[in-house]
Amino acid sequence: MSPSSPLALALLLVAGLLGMLLPSTMQAATPVKLVATVGPGFALSITRGGKVFSRLKAGDYVITVRDRANNHNFRLVGPGVNRASGIGQISTLTWRLTLRPGNYRFLCDPHAQTMRGAFAVVR
Ligand SMILES: [Cu+2]
Numbered sequence: 001m002s003p004s005s006p007l008a009l010a011l012l013l014v015a016g017l018l019g020m021l022l023p024s025t026m027q028a029a030t031p032v033k034l035v036a037t038v039g040p041g042f043a044l045s046i047t048r049g050g051k052v053f054s055r056l057k058a059g060d061y062v063i064t065v066r067d068r069a070n071n072h073n074f075r076l077v078g079p080g081v082n083r084a085s086g087i088g089q090i091s092t093l094t095w096r097l098t099l100r101p102g103n104y105r106f107l108c109d110p111h112a113q114t115m116r117g118a119f120a121v122v123r
Contacts, residue, residue, distance in 0.1 A: 031096065033048070033064070034047065034062070036076070038068060039068035039069025039090075042111065044072070044106070044115040045117070054120065056119060058100055058101050058121050060096070060099075061098075061099055062094060065093040066092050067086070071088075072108040073110070074106065074108065075107050075108070076095075076097075077104065078099065078103060078104030079100040079104075084109065099121045100121060101123050103120055103121075104120070
């Protein structure tokens with residue numbers, strides 16, 4: 001089969017179309033941004049677009065953790081996730097996480113009885 005045969009040209013065309021289509025279908029969705037804040041004082045929150053939430057869709061997230069108090073930290077616990085900022089330091093961290101369906105809770109470790117919250121991740 002020479003490269004100029006109709007079948008070869010058709011195969012080249014199909015290969016070219018697949019090459020154009022595959023990268024777009026394999027691209028991951030852009031991660032959703034969340035902001036977690038602890039301090040000053042006893043404030044503890046996690047927000048999306050500046051608003052608190054009780055439910056999120058499963059997927060990839062980028063969480064900016066703003067730890068604004070050296071007597072608190074921010075911990076997130078849920079399916080496949082258990083991460084925390086440091087106690088005794090003020091810091092801004094970036095966590096890239098995949099949140100799976102289930103219940104997540106966030107808290108400050110030294111004050112877990114009062115500084116805590118929760119949200120659900122759904123499909
Ligand atoms: Cu605390």
